[in-house]
Amino acid sequence: MRAGLAVRLDELDRDLGRLLEQVTALGDDRGRRRPTPGRWGPFEIVEHLVLVHEGVAAVLERASPRVPPGRLVSWWRPIAMTLVLRSRARVKAPTSRVLPSPTPPPLEVLGRRWREAQRAIRSSLAGKGAGWGDRAIFRHPLAGWLGAGETLQFLIDHLRHHQRQIPETARFLP
Numbered sequence: 001m002r003a004g005l006a007v008r009l010d011e012l013d014r015d016l017g018r019l020l021e022q023v024t025a026l027g028d029d030r031g032r033r034r035p036t037p038g039r040w041g042p043f044e045i046v047e048h049l050v051l052v053h054e055g056v057a058a059v060l061e062r063a064s065p066r067v068p069p070g071r072l073v074s075w076w077r078p079i080a081m082t083l084v085l086r087s088r089a090r091v092k093a094p095t096s097r098v099l100p101s102p103t104p105p106p107l108e109v110l111g112r113r114w115r116e117a118q119r120a121i122r123s124s125l126a127g128k129g130a131g132w133g134d135r136a137i138f139r140h141p142l143a144g145w146l147g148a149g150e151t152l153q154f155l156i157d158h159l160r161h162h163q164r165q166i167p168e169t170a171r172f173l174p
Contacts, residue, residue: 005129008152009122015156016118019046019163020111026170031107035172042169044100045162046110051098052158053117056151059138060124065131078150081143085157088164094141121155 023031023042034041040048084091093099104110129148136145146154 002129002148004149005125005152008149008156009118009125012152012156012159013118015159015163016114019049019159019166020107020114022163022166023107026166026173028107030170030173032104033173035169039169040100040165041173042166043104043107043110045165045169046107046114047100047104048093048098049159049162050110050114050117051100053114053121053155055097056138056155057117057120057124060128060151061120063124063128063132063137065128077143078140078146078154081140081154082157085154085161121152 023046026042031042034044105113125148132148135147137148138146138151140146140154143150143154
């Protein structure tokens, strides 16, 4: 696996652990509450992140080690996505497949699923990453085709985007 991918995976592991600690500190009762109608509570945020990770893991697992030619990677769309995720802007999920359920599973279950998805992503990149090179392997609904490094950067930026929301959300929990 390329060194840059390993660094991003380690960064993602650390961020994942921090976010789970942050939500665990709120307690089960507060973590399940919504701050206001139409806004996700802490467990819903975690479930959304888990669903995104699981989706990326599934795509990478199914992907062939040899990426077919013709997949164009946009140079500006991933940058635009990163800028939006690093801002405080609220963005609607681009697909209903990553929307949290009305009653998310317990945090322990979500944490286990998230770590399993992270292991699957790491395994796919270790097994196929060299064959992929910088080719487009994951298609984000808004950013388009992303290479392995851009996919991991998206996951990092996405996690941090929602991590910033946890303290804001917690302030409004009863």
